Amino acid sequence: MFQTFTTTARPELGPPRLAALRAQLAGAGLAGFLVPRADAHQGEYVAARDERLAWLTGFTGSAGFAIVLPDVAGVFVDGRYRLQVRDQVDLDAFTPVDWPEVKPGDWLRQHLTGGEIGFDPWLHTGDEIARLEEALAGSGIGLRPVSNMIDAIWPDQPAPPLGRAFAHPDALAGESSAAKRARLAEDLRRAGQRASVITLPDSLCWLLNIRGADVPRNPVLHGFAVLFDDGRVTLYADPGKFDAETRSHLGDHVTLRPETALVPGLHSLQGPVRIDRSTAPLAVRMELDDAGVDWVWGDDPCRLPKACKTGAEIAATRAAHLRDGAAMVRFLHWLDGAAPQGGLTEIDVVTALEGFRRATNALHDLSFDTICGAGPNGAIMHYRVTEGTNRAIERDMLLLVDSGAQYQDGTTDITRTMAIGDPGDEAADCYTRVLQGLIAISRARFPKGLAGRDLDPLARAPLWLAGQDYDHGTGHGVGAFLSVHEGPQRLSRLGEVALAPGMILSNEPGYYRPGAFGIRLENLIVVQEAPPLGDMRAQYAFETLTFVPFDRRLVTLAMLAPGERDWLNSYHAEVLAKIGPLVEGAVLAWLQAACAPL
Known part of the structure; x- marks a missing residue:
């Protein structure tokens, strides 16, 4: 099993650890310390060594941060985690804070009249610190870069990860690393820049056509890279991660150095050097300043090219989704037979689903x-079942299962919510509104230049009409055998990057009723040029990549407009046409019934 079910949150350990941190603050003359859920590479997922927020507070969500002051310790979480955080932290020691509604600068002004807040400059971006400094202007509260104060009190902190790096075939990437480096180097030359510092693990993996194993669930390598304006790259990563074959794959124009050589390497650069203020740790800029190296803010040169997948990457991703779709259909057939008999738990469901994916021999x-949430657990948006929370699958409830796989030819992410027995008309109506939102995004045709924030309301409109909504984005970017959450593209109120052909996104509206149920439905989609129409303006549309039936038992047919019903019937016909040849016997019979027209 890849997934484990050990309870990792230990609320009772928070208070003594908090006391130790406060002693560090007093000794350093600081009024507080920032504890992000971040590493030096600013990826969303972090290695065990970098789980500082979880170690201190007990909160294990994938986003959030803490601000520790002498008398109060705020744990800032967004709408996805407001139920989870209260289950995982000692509420006598830590105070959950609704973020981003409550800004950290405003919170600090409320609780302090002056003093310095310490922060580790390797764990915060230039953008992040600049925003906080601006918010604190005139308050008497300042920020001071310091060495990490959590590391100083964490006696058994895990060692840095040493996952094996390996080559990603050019045939799947659709472009060689040399071609990528030449293309991006030309962009640097046009901008008058001599080099760019690359800190995101998925960026350097994409650029060099390599993958790694330093972060759970994401095949990425921890390291830093400097891309020069002549196409050369210096890669700063532990040489022990690279065998002879992978070193040969890197080629003569990629120099491998240990991470300890990064700071001297930065000092030796000739500027101007590009730094991404939204993803690079502030420490990179500070080191360049110390060495007198000219630098400029600019986008990570890999992020947008990486987001716009090549034809080869899209073709490979389609194949991965068909394989994964067949595994999902086998799983849903099994669930429909096993759940009514009783005795199933959330862990049983998670274990079975991983088994069906393992049976592909490609996982x-x-x-x-x-994420497998039965009944009220489904309302916890990023719920992770543990031995302590494992809930029985009972009749007349909803079961939400959000899952995905990493195959060498693609990354998948799919959510389905299923009826166990008869959850009732209200649950079905809510399900139908969520489905209408997914259909609206799937059918969207939109002008070139629109961003995710422009399309996000389409998914919410059916819920808004009923006075309902959800506290997460409608969709995130997805990599090609890389991170399942990939920027800069997203379907969200915060999505400001224009959508472009080749971008893969999730389409996942939801609705959550605390203490009762959760509903989320998710397909992956890819942006494509739309056929000419009307006055021939450039327009885009979405191709659906995910082919797994929705639960027809939860669709309130009277709520669907004719176009929505036609889309759903057409989608199910395509599911049957694509997945039907990959399954047989009782599974095929189940699929035929699940895809029958409404």
């Missing part, structure tokens, strides 16, 4: 720990 890893 590299999960793309994230499977």
Whole structure:
């Protein structure tokens, strides 16, 4: 099993650890310390060594941060985690804070009249610190870069990860590393820049056509890279991660150096050097300043090219989704037979689903720990079942399963919510509104230049009409055998990057009723040029990549407009046409019934 079910949150350990941190603050003359859920590479997923927020507070969500002051310790979480955080932290020691509604600068002004807040400059971006400094202007509260104060009190902190790096075939990437480096180097030359510092693990993996194993569920390598304006790259990573074959794959124009050589390497650069203020740790800029190296803010040169997948990557991803779709259909057939008999738990469901994916003989890893929420657990948006929370699958409830896989030819992410027995008309109506939102995004045709924030309301409109909504984005970017959450593209109120052909995104509206149920439905989609129409303006549309039936038992047919019903019937016909040849016997019979027209 890739997934484990050990309870990792230990609320009772928070208070003594908090006391130790406060003693560090007093000794350093600091009024507080920032504790992000971040590493020096600013990826969303972190290695065990970098789980500082979880170690201190007990909160294990994938986003959030803490601000520790002498008398109060705020744990800032967004709408996805407001139920989870209260279950995982000692509420006598830590105070959950609704973020981003409550800004950290405003919170600090409320609780302090002055003093310095310490922060580790390797764990915060330039953008992040600049925003906080601006918010604190005139308050008497300042920020001071310091060495990490959690590391100083964490006696058994895990060692840095040493996952094996390996080559990603050019045939799957659709472009050689040399071609990518030449293309991006030309962009640097046009901008008058001599080099760019690359800190995101998925960026350097994409650029060099390599993958790694330093972060759970994401095949990425921890390291830093400097891309020069002549196409050369210096890669700063532990040489022990690279065997002879992978070193040969890197080629003569990629120099491998240990991470300890990064700071001297930065000092030796000739500027101007590009730094991404939204993803690079502030420490990179500070080191360049110390060495007198000219630098400029600019986008990570890999992020947008990486987001716009090549034809080869899209073709490979389609194949991965068909394989994964067949595994999902086998799983849903099994669930429909097993659940009515009773005795199933959330852990049983997660274990079975991983088994169906393993049976493909192509599974590299999960793309994230499977979310399996029965009844009220489904309302916890990023719920992770443990031995302590494992809930029985009972009749007349909803079961939400959000899961994905990493295959060498693609990354998948799919959510389905299923009826166990008869959850009732209200649950079905809510399910139908969520489905209408997914259909609206799937059918969207939109002008070139629109961003995710422009399309996000389409998915919410059916819920808004009923006075309902959800506290997460409608969709995130997805990599090609890379991170399941990939920027800069997203379908969200915060999505400001224009959507472009080749971008893969999730389409996952939801609705959550605390203490009762959760509903989320998710397909992956890819942006494509739309056929000419009307006045021939450039327009885009979405191709659906995921082919797994929705639960027809939860669709309130009277709520669907004719176009919505036609889309759903057409989608199910395509599911049957694509997945039907991959299954047989009782599974095929189940699929035929699940895809029958409404």
